[in-house]
Amino acid sequence: xxxxxxxxxxxxxxxxxxxxxxxxxxxxxxxxxxxxxxxxxxxxxxxxxxxxxxxxxxxxxxxxxxxxxxxxxxxxxxxxxxxxxxxxxxxxxxxxxx
Numbered sequence: 615x616x617x618x619x620x621x622x623x624x625x626x627x628x629x630x631x632x633x634x635x636x637x638x639x640x641x642x643x644x645x646x647x648x649x650x651x652x653x654x655x656x657x658x659x660x661x662x663x664x665x666x667x668x669x670x671x672x673x674x675x676x677x678x679x680x681x682x683x684x685x686x687x688x689x690x691x692x693x694x695x696x697x698x699x700x701x702x703x704x705x706x707x708x709x710x711x712x
Contacts, residue, residue: 628663
């Protein structure tokens with residue numbers, strides 16, 4: 615999570631890109647851009663705004679419905695959990711040795 619001047623600059627860039635949005639958090643990004651802002655738009659959808667070292671917005675990525683990330687679907691910013699994946703809930707065949 616960013617604080618101070620960096621947080622203010624990333625927040626300003628994200629607000630300029632999504633003026634009707636609410637900034638949920640700003641942080642460093644390990645997926646290419648130096649910074650990112652998580653934003654909830656007025657319609658309730660969530661996006662990630664990528665910001666470069668010059669505090670310029672370089673991309674906006676829609677987040678999948680229902681999640682703030684962390685699940686196995688969609689990588690770092692994906693939503694959902696293993697319970698959403700039928701294959702993940704199937705039991706593996708048991709093997710026994712005699």
